Amino acid sequence: MKKTFISYSRILFSATLLVFSMVMWNCENPGGSQKPNSPPNTRISNVPPDDSIAQYIGRGAIPEFTINWLGDDEDGFVIAYHYRWTDQSRFGTSTKEYSTVLNISQIAGIPLLSPILVQGSPRSLSELYRFLVTLTFGDPADTSAIRFINDSLGTRRPFAVPYEKGPIPGDSIKGSDPIVNQSPTRGTFIFSSLADSNLHTFEVSAVDDYDSVDPTPAIVRFWTLPAPAPRAIITSGPPNNRFALRCITDTWPGLAVTFSSLDPSTFEQEYSWAVDDTTASNWSPWNSTPGAIITASDFRSPGESHTMHLRARNRWGVVSRDTTKPPFLSIVPPFTEPNFPGRILIINNSPKLLNASHPLVPDSNTVNAFYREIMDSLGLNGKYDLYTTPYSSGVWPDRRQIINYSTVVLLTEQRLDYLGFGASRFWVSNSKQLILREFLSVGGRLITVVSPNTYSNFFFGALAKTQFDVLASEIFHAAATVENNDSDFVGARGVLGYPDFVLDQNKIYPDSLGSQLPGIIRGISVNFPRGFGETISLFDSRTNKPGFENAPLGIRFLAPPPVAPGCQTYSVVYFGLPLFYCEKSVAIQAMRKAFQDLNEL
């Protein structure tokens, strides 16, 4: 029995010693060194494996592929992947920068909205990885970090990683585009396919938890044909036959153009445009806005005729052919040139008598002579032109003629809204107003001398007053005009440097036709200025009539100083009375002051 016990003990001891020796022999090598880290292995797990052209065409010839990859590490685990690709064609070879995507799909149990891309070159990818995967919700600081990271990834902003010791410069992550990086091991990429045939080489390498990168990246090569190009369309504009400034102002919004495109496979387009010159440097930056605002600073040819060019680019980077429209005409006002000497156009739009002058309606020659004398006495001889609306028609200078002047003086000289037999009068029609408005919108200047019963001399018919009020408000800056139909106007008191408007008694004499009293004009309005309109004269009423005596009559509206040279907005001086019936010295002073206000003197 004792012997048996001893033998069992020996057997047990021997067996224990044997097992211990085997364990020690297998698991430890006290005399050797630590086994080195094995690099990870990477493989691409799907198409396009060495794709053929036929397969490519079968997918619709779209140069966009989804590639899956996978990595494993025999002595650890994969923490990230580096990937890049090279495009080769007859246009040359281009290689993308490496992208690094972390092999993380959730943080603290919260699924990520998109995989994490690492920016720059972090000191240690594994340190970055460990920081992110060990974040927990228990620690308030970690919770805060998780929130910030998720916020950052949601909005795809770069985010400096807040390690416990503070952010490490250069360690920055951002959320990837989930359309491109669907997971850490799957991505859909666009491969440049501008040539007839294009070879692409995609390579991906896994990174293990010791920052070791697979030295033999997984590689796939495949071919693509040219990607389908979009077609660019100029849907509207630029408007033809318009004035154009070199900058957008409060009153000139620029020339608007709208775009669209046709593309067989995608609606994600960008546009680039140029005017006249299609050299590379002249094209605008690519922008997804389907439209543009053009100014004269975009013009590259000196004339009035310009050509709009448009290109579209789809999401595969394929650029359309250059689209153009028939040339558009655009006139840059000469007065926006810094050295423009200043030119004045006087439009005598007074009513016309066929043969002779009349006390109520002076003939054109008389009015023209009156203004020639004024202009010459102001030293403006040679700087102005006189245009008289012909007796037989109401033709005005057209917009192309008017734009050659910096100031237009519009005259309607008559003493009473009366026309005898054989007389003609031409209203300021809508088309004439449009010309004036467009002239003003690009910084033109206007002086207006008007007759009594102004609105009926500007417009025809029952809506004359209504129409005139719009014009008076928008252009002359009169919030309200009130006509005094009594024989009451004996002159006006000047304000802001304008003279007192003393009537010429040789021209104001009684007559049977207008029931006029001596020295008086009937039908002059008072005009209450609006906005930046300023009163330049006050009504002098013979009877001190309430509402008229010392009420505003003339208005000036001066543009603010320009933000940039040549970008001035318009100015207007509205006398509100017929200057012809004032003493000539008064008319000269008044016009001098008006031209000074408009920087013509």
Added chain:
Amino acid sequence: MFRFLRSRARFLSAPFFLTVLGLSCQQYEYFSPSPGILEIRFHSENSRASTILPFSNGSAFLMKLTSLQARQPGGITLPVFVDLTAVQRNKSGDFYNSMSVEARDSSIVLGRVYAPPGSYNGVDFAISPSGDLFGGIGVTVVRNGFQGFIPVFIPPQTEASQLLPKTGQPPFSIVVETDRKTVVTVTMNLDSSLVRRTEDFVYRPYFYVSSSRTF
């Protein structure tokens, strides 16, 4: 004997503890200074008074003030109400005419408060242009005896809050002294605040503390 002492212990212990408590207390000299008065006034600065923006009692550019505070170093704030007896500001705001003669002459009082003596280095307030009776925001001007209206455009991102001094403005120190009145003047620069465009003004508020005087 012991029973006697035990029965008297309650009565003896009370004076004993009171005596100990009395001896352990000390009288300290507490200094609590009387407050001063801090008064904040409003001033309009305007170089265009002789042209497009004349000061007059008929001219108006209404501003609505909804809060006003003085700030001490360290961030402690002191609300400033309309007068010394008020306990809060008008909830719908207080209205001031920045184009009035009083605004030009710095005689509009935005608020008064009893203030702890010391130094104050900031004035914070919320102010914004107010519409007229018809809801339009603009400047009413009287020229040649007649009123006119110039609209004011307020960019969408414009904030009512004004924390003075703003970045770029020099720092200031407002000293409040016991039983004295300190008058601080907040100036609205209308040249900068109302930027002329062709048909309207653009509101770009510019305020600064222009003076602080102790009387």
